[in-house]
Structure formats: structure tokens, C-alpha cells
Amino acid sequence: MLDDNDCKVNAISYHPSGNYLASCGSNSLIYIWDLSTSKKIRTLEGHNGTINIVKFSKDGNTIISGGSDDKVIVWRNVFSETE
Numbered sequence: 001m002l003d004d005n006d007c008k009v010n011a012i013s014y015h016p017s018g019n020y021l022a023s024c025g026s027n028s029l030i031y032i033w034d035l036s037t038s039k040k041i042r043t044l045e046g047h048n049g050t051i052n053i054v055k056f057s058k059d060g061n062t063i064i065s066g067g068s069d070d071k072v073i074v075w076r077n078v079f080s081e082t083e
Contacts, residue, residue, distance in 0.1 A: 010024055010053075020033060024052075032063075052066055062076050063075040
């Protein structure tokens with residue numbers, strides 16, 4: 001499943017429901033995966049370098065990420081749009 005990233009995976013975070021997974025790595029993208037289908041459902045772009053940490057909020061609607069670009073990004077309503 002994570003092979004679709006074509007990059008080194010640095011961190012993952014499970015959605016509180018257990019149905020989704022967020023992954024991040026060396027290609028400056030965050031992917032959200034539907035674990036029931038093993039499909040990527042969303043790609044988040046905004047960092048300018050390796051992303052080192054990704055974490056779902058307790059309610060599962062927000063993701064926080066931090067990277068080598070010294071940015072911390074709060075991604076709100078991450079399920080409002082899907083690919």
C-alpha cells in the first residue's frame with residue numbers, strides 16, 4: 001500500500017476510527033489512505049522538504065505535520081475533499 005509514495009516513509013498516524021492512515025516522508029507530501037480498500041484517498045501539499053511527523057487529532061478531522069522546512073502545518077477538515 002505505501003509503495004505508491006515512491007519515497008521513504010518517515011511517519012504514520014492512524015485515524016481514531018482505525019479506518020484511515022496518514023503517511024509522510026521525503027517527497028514533501030502527506031497521503032491519506034483508506035485501510036478498507038488500501039487506496040490513497042487524499043494528498044496534502046504544503047511543505048517544502050522532508051516531512052518528519054504527521055498526527056491525526058483526537059476527533060480525526062485535523063492533521064498536524066512538521067517538516068525539515070521548519071513549518072508546522074495544521075490541516076483542517078481533511079476529509080472535506082477526496083481525490
